[in-house]
Amino acid sequence: IAGITQAPTSQILAAGRRMTLRCTQDMRHNAMYWYRQDLGLGLRLIHYSNTAGTTGKGEVPDGYSVSRANTDDFPLTLASAVPSQTSVYFCASSVGGYTFGSGTRLTVV
Amino acid sequence: GQNIDQPTEMTATEGAIVQINCTYQTSGFNGLFWYQQHAGEAPTFLSYNVLDGLEEKGRFSSFLSRSKGYSYLLLKELQMKDSASYLCAVDAGNNRKLIWGLGTSLAVNP
Numbered sequence: 001i002a003g004i005t006q007a008p009t010s011q012i013l014a015a016g017r018r019m020t021l022r023c024t025q026d027m028r029h030n031a032m033y034w035y036r037q038d039l040g041l042g043l044r045l046i047h048y049s050n051t052a053g054t055t056g057k058g059e060v061p062d063g064y065s066v067s068r069a070n071t072d073d074f075p076l077t078l079a080s081a082v083p084s085q086t087s088v089y090f091c092a093s094s095v096g097g098y099t100f101g102s103g104t105r106l107t108v109v
Numbered sequence: 110g111q112n113i114d115q116p117t118e119m120t121a122t123e124g125a126i127v128q129i130n131c132t133y134q135t136s137g138f139n140g141l142f143w144y145q146q147h148a149g150e151a152p153t154f155l156s157y158n159v160l161d162g163l164e165e166k167g168r169f170s171s172f173l174s175r176s177k178g179y180s181y182l183l184l185k186e187l188q189m190k191d192s193a194s195y196l197c198a199v200d201a202g203n204n205r206k207l208i209w210g211l212g213t214s215l216a217v218n219p
Binding site: 031033040041042043045048050056058090094096097098099100101102103 | 142144150151152153154157196198204205206207209210211212
């Protein structure tokens with residue numbers, strides 16, 4: 001692993017299903033973030049974590065949850081997916097500037 | 110409130126110079142970032158300014174005026190591969206959560 005790894009790369013999900021997007025970093029950064037990016041709306045922060053064991057809500061947290069059991073992993077869970085959660089999801093970590101994962105393209109149908 | 114403004118789209122010609130502006134109004138300021146994002150890819154770091162003035166890095170330069178709440182990214186000797194979205198982001202001192210502009214989509218034509 002070099003940097004941030006996200007999985008899956010893309011997914012088509014039936015509405016109402018539960019899904020976890022995975023994010024792992026090997027840079028030992030304390031701060032991690034989940035963003036969604038939608039055309040015309042830019043990057044919007046969903047949840048963040050300043051250090052292992054702590055999480056916080058961003059601009060658009062409804063319908064999403066996160067956990068931070070250790071420094072490296074920061075999974076994002078959609079408890080019951082809805083079509084409005086169709087988006088590209090980016091995980092990022094930070095020590096100053098941000099390093100982004102390659103993204104997960106999620107389509108909820 | 111917190112706000113970042115940048116033009117939505119710009120067009121330039123291969124070999125030319127283009128300047129992408131960013132103005133910001135934030136409650137605090139710990140630095141300004143520029144990121145490049147090619148279509149279908151993740152944003153990648155280009156530059157960071159915390160003090161007034163020009164920072165040069167190869168074909169790319171970034172300028173900051175804190176008193177004016179203004180920055181620009183200057184791209185010289187444009188290449189086709191510079192066609193991308195350029196995102197301006199400010200660290201307003203809120204636990205390292207950046208405030209993002211919507212991005213400027215730059216098209217470089219032959």
